[in-house]
Amino acid sequence: MSYSSAPIGIFDSGVGGLSIARAIRALLPGEMIHYVADQQYNPYGEQEKSTIEGRSMKVVEFLMEQGCKSIVVACNTATVNAVDRLRDRYDVPIVGVEPGIKPAAERTRTGVVGVLATRQTLASQSYNGLKKRVASDVCLLERACPDFVSLVERGHLCGDDTREAVERYVGPLLDAGVDQIVLGCTHFSFLAPEISKFCGDGVEMIDTASPVANELLRRINDDVAENPAQMPGDLCCWRSKVSALDDSVIRELWGQEISVETILL
Numbered sequence: 001m002s003y004s005s006a007p008i009g010i011f012d013s014g015v016g017g018l019s020i021a022r023a024i025r026a027l028l029p030g031e032m033i034h035y036v037a038d039q040q041y042n043p044y045g046e047q048e049k050s051t052i053e054g055r056s057m058k059v060v061e062f063l064m065e066q067g068c069k070s071i072v073v074a075c076n077t078a079t080v081n082a083v084d085r086l087r088d089r090y091d092v093p094i095v096g097v098e099p100g101i102k103p104a105a106e107r108t109r110t111g112v113v114g115v116l117a118t119r120q121t122l123a124s125q126s127y128n129g130l131k132k133r134v135a136s137d138v139c140l141l142e143r144a145c146p147d148f149v150s151l152v153e154r155g156h157l158c159g160d161d162t163r164e165a166v167e168r169y170v171g172p173l174l175d176a177g178v179d180q181i182v183l184g185c186t187h188f189s190f191l192a193p194e195i196s197k198f199c200g201d202g203v204e205m206i207d208t209a210s211p212v213a214n215e216l217l218r219r220i221n222d223d224v225a226e227n228p229a230q231m232p233g234d235l236c237c238w239r240s241k242v243s244a245l246d247d248s249v250i251r252e253l254w255g256q257e258i259s260v261e262t263i264l265l
Contacts, residue, residue, distance in 0.1 A: 017074025045118020
């Protein structure tokens, strides 16, 4: 296998990173994707920093053993807690995800921006450094939303429990006058339709899936090579916990039948 046809490795604590994988597939249809859902430790957003670092290292070590030419850390929490260590250790392009507060700060008309993320992301030095650099002149209203992660992991993208959670987390932000809402967790991309429906036309959702895919394209063309294949690449998927429900949710979010294997990390 030539290096250009080597797979792209993507991981998250669960199924949320499939939102990034879908954006990558849309932009780079010929690429083979190897995806790991570390559901044994889901959600990363409620774990300690040392645990997140350790799990990220184990997952990336597994993906490198599969011959991946680049790695996408498709998790805001893992990015802010572990991406620097990963880049120090592995000599391949490693692309992370960070909340899109810069474009939100640039686009806001009311000066009030809502950020939906995990507890660990909001508490991280990386995130707090980012908001000081790019959003010091706007009001950021931050909400940790652990229930959003569990809803997506169970495949509950709509319904009464999802609408109740959206109202509980997002309602106070609307009352405070936000006109931009940053989806600071890859899981939340799958809830964007329900959040948008609740917010109405006056509020813009800021998602980072497409920018991450574009950054990956730039990096692999600079540092390795894009896969020249004309046919869609395969998706190989692993998860670190046995659950038939997880398998069905993964297939639903990816949009087609795929096999899901269990690995012990």
